[in-house]
Amino acid sequence: IYQNVVRDINVGCIVLWDEIRENRGGTDGTLTNVRIFNNVLYNCARSRAGYGPGVGLDISTVDARIHNNIIALAGESIADNGSTGTLLSHNLFFQAGDPVGEGSVNADPLFANPPEGDFSLQAGSPAIDAGTDVGLPFAGSAPDIGAIESGL
Secondary structure (H helix, E strand, O other): OEOOEEEOOOOOOEEOOOHHHHHHOOOOOOEEOOEEEOOEEEOOOOOOOOOOEEEEEOOOEEOOEEEOOEEEOOOEEEEEOOOEOOEEEOOEEEOOOOOOOEOOEEOOOOEEEHHHOEEEEOOOOOOOOOOOOOOOOOOOOOOOOOOOOOOO
16 A cells, blocks of 8 residues: 555544454454555544544554555554554654654644645655655655655
């Protein structure tokens, strides 16, 4: 899941959940090697009075990588309900609970115009050149955090 803008969601922006396992009441199935890179997850708790993670991980999630995402206006940053082997780094959190993961920050991303759907970054954004290389094209000394790379 990479380079997406997910906005105005009622419960959570990206939620990984093994519904078959849950409905059977057992431990069948896993979600393995999930990659969540360079996304903007905005207003992830629109109708749930502050609840709604930017990313929700289920116990069936194994070896997820979550890097270079902006999570803004969410009830919590990352809701981890027992995943294993998850690595998080270089994410930016804004009004979304506590930052988690190496190189992650809590700051205003300075979006150009979110009400109009413009999630590009303004000059001076703390997300510019603040990400980690995940193999996607980037301009500058390092990838930007978020879905829209400045200068490309």
